[in-house]
Amino acid sequence: MNKSNFMEVNFKALSINEGFARVCVAGFCLQLNPSVDELNDIKTAVSEAVTNCVVHAYPKGNGMVNLRCELEGDNIKIIVKDSGIGIKDISKAMEPFYTTKPSEERSGMGFAVMESFMDKVEVMPNDGMGLKVVMYKQIARALKQVGND
Amino acid sequence: MQIKSKIYNNTLYVLLCGELDEYSAEHTRITLDDIFAGGSFSQIIIDLSELEFMDSTGIGVLIGRYKKMHTKNIPIFISNPSKQAERIFKMTGLYNIMPKIV
Numbered sequence: 001m002n003k004s005n006f007m008e009v010n011f012k013a014l015s016i017n018e019g020f021a022r023v024c025v026a027g028f029c030l031q032l033n034p035s036v037d038e039l040n041d042i043k044t045a046v047s048e049a050v051t052n053c054v055v056h057a058y059p060k061g062n063g064m065v066n067l068r069c070e071l072e073g074d075n076i077k078i079i080v081k082d083s084g085i086g087i088k089d090i091s092k093a094m095e096p097f098y099t100t101k102p103s104e105e106r107s108g109m110g111f112a113v114m115e116s117f118m119d120k121v122e123v124m125p126n127d128g129m130g131l132k133v134v135m136y137k138q139i140a141r142a143l144k145q146v147g148n149d
Numbered sequence: 150m151q152i153k154s155k156i157y158n159n160t161l162y163v164l165l166c167g168e169l170d171e172y173s174a175e176h177t178r179i180t181l182d183d184i185f186a187g188g189s190f191s192q193i194i195i196d197l198s199e200l201e202f203m204d205s206t207g208i209g210v211l212i213g214r215y216k217k218m219h220t221k222n223i224p225i226f227i228s229n230p231s232k233q234a235e236r237i238f239k240m241t242g243l244y245n246i247m248p249k250i251v
Binding site: 043112 | 168204205208213233237
């Protein structure tokens with residue numbers, strides 16, 4: 001499949017929606033015939049990005065998460081955006097084990113996991129309000145060809 | 150998240166069934182603390198064979214339980230992690246404090 005495709009959903013920044021976000025992206029990516037491992041990597045990275053929105057973006061609650069997944073050939077691009085308080089020092093926040101909430105038993109490994117499970121991760125302010133996380137992953141070509149046989 | 154447990158030969162066996170993320174973390178913390186507070190045992194084995202999903206939120210939950218049991222000199226071991234959980238454990242050095250057993 002070389003055509004491009006995308007899906008986009010909005011949902012409340014509630015932890016109960018994390019499972020929905022994971023399954024939503026994973027289900028959409030199935031058309032690229034990913035391996036089970038690749039699919040689980042994507043689900044884990046999406047869960048980390050959405051967890052950030054749920055836990056950090058809206059201290060007063062009542063926020064939304066925008067989740068978009070774009071497919072281009074074998075390439076997956078996932079964009080997770082919020083309109084919350086954002087992060088002042090993004091590079092600091094991306095350091096492994098850095099957390100602003102150590103008392104809540106948080107590992108501070110969210111961005112490190114995203115970077116480990118995806119090919120590339122970009123974190124930036126979302127048009128001056130909130131945070132935008134963009135994650136990229138290429139599905140292995142060999143497996144795709146087997147899936148198309 | 151469903152959590153099953155039994156004590157056998159002085160070991161507390163805990164089986165985590167379901168998904169461990171931000172949504173289930175609080176329930177998992179409370180349930181594990183309740184289970185750890187009851188009965189008599191000298192070590193804990195947490196079996197992840199039925200854990201269908203875990204993100205880094207699970208690391209916070211597990212390290213929190215480790216800290217509580219460490220004060221009582223009760224070691225915790227991990228068994229049957231998924232590939233994704235294993236990668237997160239290795240990244241975070243969790244196995245240094247909660248070793249994996251086969």
